[in-house]
Amino acid sequence: MSSVPSLPRCLCLALPLWLLPLGGAAAPASADLNQAWGALADNRLAEAQRVLGAAPSTRPAQLAWAVAEMTRPPVTEAHRRAAERVFQELARGDDEVGAQAEYLRARLHQLHDVPADETGAAGLYRALAARRPHSHWAQLGLVKLALLELYRRPDPADAAADRLAPAEAALAQIEEPALRRDLHLQIGQAGVALQQPLGRLLPHLVAADRLGGLTSAAREDLIVQIGVLSLRAGQLDQAQAYFARYLQDYPANTRAYTVTQLQEQIRRRRAQESAP
Amino acid sequence: MNLAPLRSGALLLLAGYAVATYWVFTRSTPLVATRPVVIRLAHWQIERGPPEGIAAVIQRYEELHPRVKVEQELIPDRIYRQWLRSNLAGDNGPDIMEWGSWVEGHKDLPARYFTPLTAELAQPNPYNRGTSQEHLPWEKTFHDGLTCPKRDSPDPGQIYAVTITETTxxxxxxxxxxxxxxxxxxxxxxxxxxxxxxxxxxxxxxxxxxxxxxxxxxxxxxxxxxxxxxxxxxxxxxxxxxxxxxxxxxxxxxxxxxxxxxxxxxxxxxxxxxxxxxxxxxxxxxxxxxxxxxxxxxxxxxxxxxxxxxxxxxxxxxxxxxxxxxxxxxxxxxxxxxxxxxxxxxxxxGEGQGETTLSLYVNRATPHREEVIDFLRFLTSVPGNQRFTDHSLWLPAINGVQVPEVIRGFRDYQVGHAFGQATYDALGSSVSLVWDRNFHHLAGDQGSVDKFAEVLDQAMPAAIRADLQDEVRNTLLLVRPQDAAILGHASLGDDSPAGQRHRLRQQEMEASQTISEGQLGQARRALDFAKERP
Structure with a gap:
């Protein structure tokens, strides 16, 4: 019934054996790459490079090799330069690996250069966002760029510049909810550090909380922070709601007593306000 | 010649040899290890209690897991700092180790050598099956929700340790x-x-x-x-x-x-x-x-x-x-x-309202990560922590553990505010050193508050700047290698259950890295500000 021409029986039997070397050659390459990414995920950098070998041939493998090279101890200028050469070459490609490589180039300038080359990094983040605006790495780069702008040294010629504005503008370009959350949070925190009005920074903190997904101390700090700053801003309902949530989620925390006292403070203020 | 004494001696020797051989092969440690996985746990709590408590837990764990041997290493606190750093630097660190942020000169260790446990702590502890904590995420089974490891984490979105007791x-x-x-x-x-x-x-x-x-x-x-x-x-x-x-x-x-x-x-x-x-x-x-x-x-x-x-x-x-x-x-x-x-x-x-402590961290380089985490799950499960408490007479860290009568009073805490990570004498290694070096200006018959305060304000600006620079250095140590880990998780992310875990981990790491970089920006700004001040 089959339209496939029948093969001689001996060839049919031999085929699987004949294909084995091909399958055998391809599978370990992919498995090796996954093993290397696994090692990188666990920060076993030397192991990742050992698995990849000295001269990996595919673009993802070259990327993985350079990622390990950029961080592996001992940290030297030679390692940094070798990693950047690979990133630069890979960034020419118009694929996911290209976007990752361009992002990592910016990270090299921002975090690995001594002193940090923040201008160079900012330029690379901008270029990546312009070329591949919807790539995750471009979007993440926009968050990092916003951070650089929030905390850059004040330009004496422009001391009164609105530091939050560029970061707020970047929000419009960020599509991924988790990255929007991270940027909202950073704008809020920078707003506190830069002594911006509570009315401007609190909505960013609340937006970060509503987007959800923060863990550990970051979550705990944010809940109590919104409560306290709302109280300072006179937003008693919001303060009360966050304090109640804090006590529900962290009843045994050392801050619980102070939060209870602040709830009492709100109750007193409300009683005073409603008194004739 | 009378050979009888010689013969008796030889017989005695032979009998002694036979007894020794029997003893070696039946009672003492075998010449070849029969347990393929050996986990080393190091801590400095050599006072009465914890060594006995941990040993009791190990004994039960080894009964349950014949493949695994857990070795408890008791290192006196006088040498713990040097011992730990040199062993970690020499790739010979223990698999599990005690650490605290107050250990002077050791603030960089978590970023360099420890691995986060956040993902595992979000899941229930399987050893709590059949107890009141059965369905809760592991993190929520700790009396204080792991306040201390969260606060001491170099990375605000991650938890790096579990605690086994509660002290005050x-x-x-x-x-x-x-x-x-x-x-x-x-x-x-x-x-x-x-x-x-x-x-x-x-x-x-x-x-x-x-x-x-x-x-x-x-x-x-x-x-x-x-x-x-x-x-x-x-x-x-x-x-x-x-x-x-x-x-x-x-x-x-x-x-x-x-x-x-x-x-x-x-x-x-x-x-x-x-x-x-x-x-x-x-x-x-x-x-x-x-x-x-x-x-x-x-x-x-x-x-x-x-x-x-x-x-x-x-x-x-x-x-x-x-x-x-x-x-x-x-x-x-x-x-x-x-x-x-x-x-x-x-x-x-406040007195901390029951903050748990004796924080145990996992070596990032351990070849037995799975077994190490499994042992920590057992140690901090209701039955494991009960064993620790009963044998050490130290308070438990886990909810649902019965507190022995003799130590119940330790949970009678003074309730109140608790506001700072440290008091102003211990904000960092350099501050601590300057405090100690000048303490004689405060204590003793010749000492006075005014003199001490004045001397501190002369010496502290440099020390405080050095400690803040340390914070910057440690944050950089943390965030730099995170890019490699983020790329690793991103590349392994797909729609399979394992791939989804990698995606989640990628997202968590990106979030906490960005928070750390925000803190870095603030610390650098504070240092810049100080440079500009006369």
Whole structure:
């Protein structure tokens, strides 16, 4: 019934054996790459490079090799330069690996250069966002760029510049909810550090909380922070709601007593306000 | 020639050899390890209690897991810092190790050598099956939700450790000596009562010629009581400096605030705290800063000190070793009606409300990550932690564990505010060093609060800048390698359950890395600001 021409029986039997070397050659390459990414995920950098070998041939493998090279101890200028050469070459490609490589180039300038080359990094983040605006790495780069702008040294010629504005503008370009959350949070925190009005920074903190997904101390700090700053801003309902949530989620925390006292403070203020 | 003695000797030798052979092969450790996985756990709690408690847990765990052997390494605290760093640097670190952010000069260790446990802590602990904690995420089974590891994490979105016990500070009192000195069995109820006992002890020692101090003294015990006393008047200042509204001041914030000129050691709150520190220092024997906790313990054992102020971690040792009746008290808090420091007290100070401790961290380089985490799950499960508690007589860290009668009183906490990561004497290694080096300006008959505060404000700016630079360095150490891990998780992410876990981990790491970089930006800004100040 089959339209496939029948093969001689001996060839049919031999085929699987004949294909084995091909399958055998391809599978370990992919498995090796996954093993290397696994090692990188666990920060076993030397192991990742050992698995990849000295001269990996595919673009993802070259990327993985350079990622390990950029961080592996001992940290030297030679390692940094070798990693950047690979990133630069890979960034020419118009694929996911290209976007990752361009992002990592910016990270090299921002975090690995001594002193940090923040201008160079900012330029690379901008270029990546312009070329591949919807790539995750471009979007993440926009968050990092916003951070650089929030905390850059004040330009004496422009001391009164609105530091939050560029970061707020970047929000419009960020599509991924988790990255929007991270940027909202950073704008809020920078707003506190830069002594911006509570009315401007609190909505960013609340937006970060509503987007959800923060863990550990970051979550705990944010809940109590919104409560306290709302109280300072006179937003008693919001303060009360966050304090109640804090006590529900962290009843045994050392801050619980102070939060209870602040709830009492709100109750007193409300009683005073409603008194004739 | 008579061969009988020779023959008897040979027979005796042969019998001895046979017995030894039988013993070696049936009773002692086999020549070849039969358990393929060996986990090393190192800690410095060599006092009575924890070694026995952990050993009991290990014994049960090894019964359940014949493949795994857990070795407990007891390293005295005097050498722990050097021991740990050199072993980690030499790729010979233990798989599990105790660490605390207060260990001087060790702030970089988590970022360099430890691995986060956040993802595992979000899942239930399988060893809690059939207990009250069965369906809860592992993190929620800890009495305090792991406050200490969260606070000490170099990475705000991650948890790097689990805790196994709960401790607090207590004033251990020699009841017999108290009767001798004060003529009464009444224990101090207020700090002013304690102050009076300090004065009575001095007088009694002078009258009798006995070497006697009110408080057993050493650098460790001195710092412990000084920090407790210091905290009271600092509360109001901490509240004033809490721009973030976190109800908590991380060290980096306090260091930045000092460089911005927002507080100094001559601030009235700080000086009130220093006055209290001077009072307790004067209640110890001269030169106590040169001594360690064991010396203070011996002074107390010999009946040369009325009180010993230290953690409940020493309670088991004291209970087993002292020949006199001990009463365990809370250190009376300095309250707003105190005649000396009362006006600077902004509210009651809490004792931590049951913060759990003895934090155990996992070596990032361990070849047995799965087994290590499994052992930690057992150690911090209801049955495992019950075993630890019963054998150590230390409080448990896990909800649902029964607390033995003799230690129930340790959970009688003073409820109140708890506001800072550290007091102003211990904001970083350099600050701590400057404090110790100049402490003689405060203590002793020639010392004074004004002199000490003035000397500190001359020496501290450089120390505080160095400690903030350390914070910057440590944050960089943390965030730099995270890019490799993020790329690794991103590349392994797909729609399979394992791939989804990688995606989630990628997202969590990106979030916490960005938070760390925000903190880095703030710390650098504070350092820049200080550079611009005259």
């Amino acid at each position: 500070m207590r004033l251990f009192c020699n009841a017999q000596l108290l009767r001798e000195v004060t003529g009464s069995e009444a224990v101090p109820r207020t700090y002013d009562d304690l102050r009076r006992i300090f004065a009575l002890t001095k007088r009694y020692a002078a009258l009798t010629g006995r070497p006697l101090a009110a408080l057993a003294g050493s650098r460790d015990n001195g710092r412990a009581i000084a920090e407790t006393m210091f905290s009271g008047p600092l509360l109001g200042l901490n509240q004033r400096l809490d721009d973030d509204g976190n109800l908590y001041l991380y060290n980096r914030k306090l260091l930045g605030a000092y460089l911005a000129g927002r507080w100094n050691y001559r601030d009235p709150h700080v000086k009130a705290g220093l006055a209290l520190v001077r009072e307790v220092a004067q209640a110890m024997k001269p030169g106590f800063l040169q001594l360690r906790r064991d010396d203070a313990m011996l002074e107390f054992f010999r009946g040369e000190a009325l009180f010993l102020y230290y953690g409940t971690w020493d309670a088991t040792t004291l209970r087993q070793m002292v020949p006199f009746e001990i009463r365990t008290l809370r250190l009376p808090a300095v309250t707003a009606d105190d005649p000396i420091a009362g006006r600077w007290i902004a509210g009651p100070l």
